[in-house]
Structure formats: C-alpha cells, structure tokens
Amino acid sequence: MNYLFREIEKRWQKYWKSSQIFKGETHSKKPKCYVLDMFPYPSGAGLHVGHPLGYIASDIYARYQRSQGYNVLHPMGFDSFGLPAEQYAIQTGQHPNVTNETNIQRYKEQLEELGFSFDWSRELRTSDPSYYRWTQWIFLQLFNSWYDQSLSKARSIDEIIKIFEKQGNLKIKASGDKIEPFNADQWSGFPWKRKNEILQNYRLAFRSETIVNWCPALGTILSNDEIKEGKSERGGHTVYQKKMTQWSMRITTYAERLLKGLDQIQWPEALKETQRNWIGKSFGAKISFSILDKPSLNIEVFTTRPDTIFGVSFMVLAPEHSLIGEISTSEEKKSVEEYLQASKKRSERERLADTKSLSGVFIGAYALHPFTKEKLPVYVSDYILAGYGTGAVMAVPAHDERDHRFAKKFELKIKRVIHGGDDVQKQAYEAKEGQCIHSDFLNGLNVKEAILKAIEKIEEKKLGQRMINYRLRDAVFSRQRYWGEPIPIYYKKGIALGIPQENLPLCLPDIDKYLPTEKGEPPLQRAAYWAWDEKGQKIVSNELIDDKNVFPLETSTMPGWAGSSWYFLRYMDPENKDALINSKVEAYWQNVDLYVGGSEHATGHLLYSRFWHKFLKDQGYVSTEEPFKKLINQGMILGDSAFIARLEKSQDFISVDLIKDQKTQQIHVDIHLLKNGNELDIEKLKEWRPEYAQAKFIMKDGKFFCKRKVEKMSKSKYNVINPDEICKQYGADTLRMYEMFLGPIDQTKPWNIRGISGIHQFLRKFWRLFYTKERFYVESTPPSYEALKILHRTVKKIKEDIPRFSFNTSISAFMIAVNELNAIKCNNREVLEPLVIIIAPFAPHIAEELWMRLGHKNSVSFAPIPEYNERYLMEEMIEYPIMFNGKLRFKMNFPSEIDEENIKKTILKHPQTEKYLGKRNIIKIIFISKKIVNIVL
Secondary structure, three states, X not given: OOOOHHHHHHHHHHHHHHHOOOOOOOOOOOOEEEEEEOOOOOOOOOOOOOOHHHHHHHHHHHHHHHHOOOEEEOEOOEOOOOHHHHHHHHHHOOOHHHHHHHHHHHHHHHHHHOOOOOEHHHOOEOOOHHHHHHHHHHHHHHHOEEEEOOOOEEEEHHHHHHHHHHHOOOOOOEOOOOOOOOOHHHHHHOOHHHHHHHHHOOOOEEEEEEEEEEEOOOOEXXXXXXXXXXXXXXXXXXXXXEEEEEEXXXXXXXXXXXXXXXXXXXXXXXXXXXXXXXXXXXXXXEEEEEEOOEEEXXXXXXXXXXHHHHHOOEEEEOOOOOOHHHHOOOOOHHHHHHHHHHHOOOOHHHHHXXXXXXXXXXXXXXXXXXOOOOEEEEEEOOOOOOOOOOOEEEEOOOOOHHHHHHHHHHOOOOEEEEOOOOOHHHHOOOOOOOEEEEOHHHOOOOHHHHHHHHHHHHHHOOOEEEEEEEOOOOEEOOEOOOOOXXXXXXXXXXXXXXXXXXXXXXXXXXXXXXXXXXXXXXXXXXXXXXXXXXXXXXXEOHHHOOOOOEEEEOOOEOOOHHHHOOHHHHOOOOOOOOOOOOHHHHHHHOOEEEEEEOHHHOOOHHHHHHHHHHHHHHOOOOOOOOOEEEEEEOOOEEEEEEEEEEEOOOOEEEOHHHOOOOOEEEEEEOHHHEEOOOEEOHHHHHHHOHHHOOOEEEOEOOEOEOEEEEEEOOHHHOOOOOHHHHHHHOOHHHHHHHHHHOOOOOOOEEOOHHHHHHHHHHXXXXXXXXXXXXXXXXXXXXXXXXXXXXXXXXXXXXXXHHHHOOHHHHHHHHHHHXXXXXXXXXXXXXXXXXXXXXXXXXXXXXXXXXXXXXXXXXXXXXXXXXXXXHHHHOOXXXXXXXXXXXXXXXXXXXXXXXXXXHHHHHHHHOHHHHHHHOOOOOOEEEEEOOOEEEEEO
C-alpha cells in the first residue's frame, strides 16, 4: 500500500484539532514540563522554511516529554502589536486589527499544517484588550513601586511615603534620581504637587528627559534593534539622536540581580556573556574636575583606572552632556553647535562601532587636574556615550586606544604613566611615544595596589568617591505610535497619576489617521475622546478637559517589548479575569522549562522579561526568580539568493558569464524567476517588475544567467521557500525531519531542496516495514536477536539525543535502523511498535497512522517511551562462519551473550540463507558455541 502522506496528515491534523489532545491540564498530579517558543509577529508574508526550525525542535521535545509521563504545556500566541501593522494602516487606512486578523489566520493554518502539538485553547494576542489589561496592570505596579537597596527588592510606593512621614529621606537607601535631603517636618509641609514630584524620582516607572532614537518620517522613537546603519529598519528613514521627555523603566536597579541570575540558568554561554557585557559591571571611582574660570561647575567622570590619573591630558564630553552649553566659549559656539547637529544623525551603535574615524571639536573650556592643577582642554566627541558612566571621560591617551587615536588626530599630549612594580602598560593600551610620567604616591605599586591607593587619595582629598558602575541604562518605555498598549496615566496639574486598576483596560480609541499630528504629536492626540473624568471614572471628550475634574490622558503607547515581557505567565492561566495569574496555578507551572528562540533578543526581550519577572517576584505574584530555566537558540536556515548584474549608470543588465572588467551593481531577484539552474526567465522578470520592461539584457546564445549566493533567508532578498509547497510535494513529516537533519539545532545551515527527497524516501521505507504484498501485516511471533539489538540500540540513541537536542543524529539512527530492519525483513510487532513510539515526536502523522493500524484506540502521543535493555547492547561480538553441508557460504557477527536458539532464528531469516537453502529441507543444524554453525540439508 502506498504512503499517502497528504491524506494521512490531513486526517490527523483534523483529529488533533477537534479532540484537543494537546491541552495542558491546569490541575494535574503529573510532573509539569513547560515548553515555549518565542511567539511570532504575524506578518503578511507568512512563514518561510526558516521560521519553523525552532518550532520543530520544541515540538519534538514537548511530544517526547508527554510520552515520558509529563503534563506538558506547549502554547502558542501572537505578538500582535508593532510598527509593521501600523505602517500598513498608514498606507491603506485599514485598521491594524483587520490586518492582524488576516495574518494570524494565515500563520495558524501554516502552523497546523506542520503538525505542531500546540495547546491552541490558550492562544493569546498582545493586542487583545483582555490581555493588555494585565500589561497595563503590571505598568501600574511598577509605577506604584520603588526599589529598596537595603533589602534588594521592590516595595510599594505607599511604604516610602510612610518612611518620609516618619523620618524624611535622610536615612533611606533607594534607587532613583538625586534629590535634596528633607526631614519628616519638611515632607509634611510640602504641597501635594511637590510631594508627587519627589515620588517621581523613586518610581520604577517614571518620566524623564532622555536621549532617544527619533525617526521623523515614522513619527516615533526606535530601539537600537530597529536601526541599521543610521536608518530605520522599516522604510530606511534617517534616525536622529534627540532629547525627549519619555516614560522609562528603572531596570538599572536590578542590574546586580540580573547579573547573578545568569549563573542559575541553563542558557548558551555566548548569550549569557552578551547580557553580562550589556549590563557591564565595573569597579572604579567617580572624580570631579573643576572648570577654569567657573569654579562652581565640575565635570564628573567615572573611571575604572583611577591609577592613571597622572596621565590625563584632556577631557572629552558626550554630545548630549548638559555642561556643553554652559562652558563652551563664544568663539567655539558655532563649531560646537554644528558638531552637535551632525552627531544626532549617528546612532549609539554606530558610534560604538567606529573605532578609527574619531571626530570632535574643542569647546574652548579648560578643566583643572585635581592633583596637579594642570589646564586640560575640553572637547566634545561622539565616541563618548551619554549613558555610560557620566557621559564624560578623563582622556589618558597612552593607555586607551580611542583616547590615543583622538590625541594623535588633534595633536594633544600623550603621557605614559609608570608606577614601577607591575607596569600599568602591561595591562592596558601601550603607546610607543609620549612623555614618561611617574605617578607621585603611586610609584612602586602594581596596578591593583595603585587603583586602591588612588581611590583612597581621591576620597581623602574629597575629589570623588569609589563606586560600582553599570553600563546598563534605564529602558525607554514610551513610543509615539498608535498600535501599542495605551499607557494608563492621566495628568493632573502636570503630575502623572495612574488610572485606577479596576478601570482597566484603557482601550485604544478609534482615530481617523494613524499618523502623528501636523505638530508632530503622537497619533493618540487625534482622538476626540481621550480625557479622564476623575470623578466619573471614565473616558470622556477632550472638550471637557478643565483640569479640575477632567484631565488629559497620556498619548504615547508602550513599546513592542511590553506585552512580550510577561506573556509566558498568562499562558499558565489565560482565562483569569480577576488576577494576572492564580497563585496555585503559578505554584504548579512556576516558569518555563525550555524556551526556544533567536539570540538576537539577548539584550531586548530576554533582558526585559527577566527584569519584569524579578519585579513580580518582589511583589509576591510569582515564586521564581528567573522566567526561563533552559534556553536554546536555534540557528538560521540560509537561502540561495539570485542576483542580476546592472552596468553602472545605465539600465543595461549583463549575464554573469559575460562580465569582465565592467563595474556592475548586483540586484536581488526572486529565485522563482530562475529556470534550469541559474538561467533567468526574462519575461517573468518583466511581469514581476514592470520597471524592467524597457531594460536591455545582454545575453550569450539567447540566455541570461544570474549570480547565486547563500545568505540569510528573507523576504527582502526574494530567496524564501514557502513551507506550504514542501508540505504539498513531500509532506509535513518530511519537512520536519529534513529541517532537523540539516545539522545541529543551534548552527546556521543552508537550505538545499535536493536533500529533502532522501528523507521522504526514508519515510516510505519505514512505512513499508509494516506491509507485506501491499497488505498491512505485522507478526506477533518473537523477533530475532538481531532485530531486538537494532531496536534497543535505536531506543538508547533517541533517549540520549532528545534531551540534548541532537536531533540530526537521532534521524541518522532512525535511517540506519530502518535499513537494517528491511535487510533482515523484520516485521515483528515487538520491534515495530516501539519504533513507532520513538519516531512519533519527529514524524507524528505517520506515527499516528501506523499506531492506529496496529490496533490502538488512543493517540501515540501518550504511549510510554520504551526502555532499552543493556543485554542487547553488549559490544563483544563473535564471528560465526555459516556453512551449508560443510561449505562456508557467509559469516555473521553475534554478541557473545546471545543464546543458541536466537542465533539459529536470526541465521534462518537472513537473505543469504534463503538463497543457499533453495527448495531443500533442513535436516539438522550443528551449532558449536563461539565457533561455527553448519546447516545440514
């Protein structure tokens, strides 16, 4: 009987959907296993074959754990807020929700076609008001909390108010902005507005002026991840650095806990190192440099090497530094302003990456060296970042590469500092030139000793203090967009107040356009009903705003990472209308056992999720410190791109085989326009891109050939392969196994359609094991020892491979087993039935079909994984000559532990035995243990 994969796969997909057999049990006595994929953004392009790679891996693991007796939670949902849907809405006028619904249905169809064991009953969407009600609720918890450094945890804002009422802020140790000290009496005398302004400095969600990536064309700020080479990733628009008042999250308060938590989780070491570097903990000193002629002003710097203080020859400020306007001289104002404007066009990532072409200008001011009183010229340069340290550096060019390059470019002094002992130059950048400076009280000390001594002297002279610094900065939280969660805040006398929690969700209003206003205000400014009636506790018309009872609402929305920072918790308890999550439910599921997704989220989603989870732990809403126990980064599947070559400054295209010395521009074309390998179908190209209709194509012998290149599979590169096409031609089980067979799950690998037929043939061979003369037939008789050995070896391999996610080697083991079982014509139930169970996580459709045909009523998904017997895995082998009437015909290897009966059974089933036996009968079999087998005819 033929392997009718399309028919089989449709049947079982329908069964899984209707019976909901993958529904996780909320209350279960089974041990739990929570398996999660980073949920997708539903783009209009749908899935390509690179997208399911991680989903297949997690699904294999989830299915395996079910068979191991675990209550598995394996949900799926959609990260449905975001810029792409909004941009489409701007272009078409169609509400983003309409676009999302179409895209989500397309995604669901594709995901279901691939046979994933998702619990769709828990599906969530971040743009659903019933979901973002709780995102807004978390925001309000952060807004109404402060971080107590003495306890290393977040506490209610009401508690700090009580502290202020008793003792002011004199003894409090809290994370927040600097404010003047006050006592209890002073606090009680402050007016309502002043009290709230003070509280703003302690809240974990707060408003402040900060540097953002502003994109005027999109009318919003962008995260670093949304910018490529100074342009917005979406649309390629110019992005500027700009100071704006924004909502931020005080993630910096959790820096140390975020660092320590990395030691408690099973994540790829490279990913953990990325987070460590991003958090950037360093020990050193903060030092003040006074300004010549302006003694009331100081430049404060943070340095990890205070021992190099005597090597300072100039100062450099970040373009965003607040002192630039105050201390720049009138002679330098123009050049400084021009430089500041130019620097706004460079993202921080560009500034960090640019280590060679350092730019800057002298601002006309001088700082005084705190020890020697030497005049130090002050420059502004964008190689200094405002967010790290204090946004200013004491430049020591002999011992820092960037400082050295800057000094050489502007012909500034270079001083080499020598302590003696362990020379400072041995552990820092070594300049070959420059004046050699002995460092006063540091002479004779090694670097470690000198650092501590320098800090001691700095504190003794009250020039600064020791401190721990983190590179991590508070996370900008607001976006000037429409399609995001409204921030549940209204403004009373300029003070931000939270919407009462019982009035959530604060739903997105309908507006006529999704663009910013003509004044550059956020799109929500267009809403006619976007004011808060404090007395009536409801949204009312903007016309009623009187700043007495009716107040304006916040018009910025939350960033894309808001909804994705806690979604894994909502999957545990998605229908709960009274709480974020029921405490008993949370106590059972706790956190994610396996999380699968891309490493590109290391400093975004994964960091913010950990931050929010720790905060919720402080508040008692979750019981675990970390959200994701184990994480795997799936690799990337590369596509085979095609390019056509255009001659520079023309509309002439030349076949790649004719290019000699001509200068050409390579332009991506859709790989589906190619035929016979690399030959371009020009007529199809002209249909695809009408602008090429009048172009000239220089060909050889009437053929035009393209250049090929293996690179990231992407819609923008026109090299994507639709999984629907693969499923239609080969089946979902083939696609699943092929993607896993390409190589280790965490490695990048090229897609090669030519290899997929081999996997498909393997599944057909597996299917044929269960058929004899086109009839489903398995024997109940005991199998041969050789067949049992094949089975137990394979079971052992799969049980070792799946927990370590070595799926490619599992599939190799399956192939070997099927070939060997076919060779000995094994069709014994005792061997084939366990084989169906262990292949089910990889190829669930064919496994379900065969399981049913084997007579089982329940799904193979819950059949216990078979155990292997070490007896069949013994390595010592004995080679037996197999003789017929005393003549050697062939040889066979058997484990030394196998008994005589099993050896005879196995020999009689061997294809060679049938050949030499012919139609003759066996008179007897002479067996001499560990020596010989002679069949007498």
